[in-house]
Amino acid sequence: MRILGIDPGLATTGWAVVDFDNDSKPIPVDYGAITTPKGLGVSERLVEIYDDMNSLIKKFKPEYAGVETLLFANNAKTAMSVGEARGVVLLALEKNSIPIREFTPPQVKNSITGYGKADKKQVQANVKMLCGLEEIPKPDDAADAIAIAIATEVVVSR
Numbered sequence: 001m002r003i004l005g006i007d008p009g010l011a012t013t014g015w016a017v018v019d020f021d022n023d024s025k026p027i028p029v030d031y032g033a034i035t036t037p038k039g040l041g042v043s044e045r046l047v048e049i050y051d052d053m054n055s056l057i058k059k060f061k062p063e064y065a066g067v068e069t070l071l072f073a074n075n076a077k078t079a080m081s082v083g084e085a086r087g088v089v090l091l092a093l094e095k096n097s098i099p100i101r102e103f104t105p106p107q108v109k110n111s112i113t114g115y116g117k118a119d120k121k122q123v124q125a126n127v128k129m130l131c132g133l134e135e136i137p138k139p140d141d142a143a144d145a146i147a148i149a150i151a152t153e154v155v156v157s158r
Helices: 044-059 074-097 104-115 118-132 141-155
Strands: 002-007 013-020 028-037 064-068 099-101
Touching: 002 044, 002 141, 013 044, 013 141, 028 118, 028 141, 044 064, 044 074, 064 104, 064 141, 074 099, 099 104, 099 141, 104 118, 104 141, 118 141
Parallel strands: 002 064, 064 099
Antiparallel strands: 002 013, 013 028
16 A cells, blocks of 8 residues: 655655555655745645645545644644645545545654654654665655655554
C-alpha cells in the first residue's frame, strides 16, 4: 500500500510517500517539503502548494493520504495560514480521488511513540527506527509527514 503523508503549512508543507509491505513495515519512497517564498502573496503561495501537490500525486500515485489537522491555541494568524494551506492540500487530494484520513498531532504522536504528548525529538527518533533509516529525515516537516503516513496506515489497515 502506498500512502502520502502531509504536514501542511503556508511556508513549508512537509510530504512523504511511504510504502507498506505485508508486514506493515514503513518503507519511505521519497520525502521532502514544498516551500513557498515569503515575498509572494498568500494566493500565489497557495497556488504553488496546490500545483506541487498535484505533481506529487501524479508522480507517486498514492492509494491513501494522511493529513495533519490544526491544533493551535495561541496564534490566530498562523492558524489561518495553515488552514488555508490545508484547504488547498485537501482540494488537490479530493480532485485526484485520493481517500483522506485526518489526524491531530497527539494522534500522530500516539501512533508513532505510544504517547500522545511525546516531543518532536521522540517522534523523529521513532520514525528513524521504524523506517530503518540511518538518520532522521530533514526537514522536520518531512519527518512529521512520514509519521502521518505511518498513522494513516494503522487506521487504513484495520
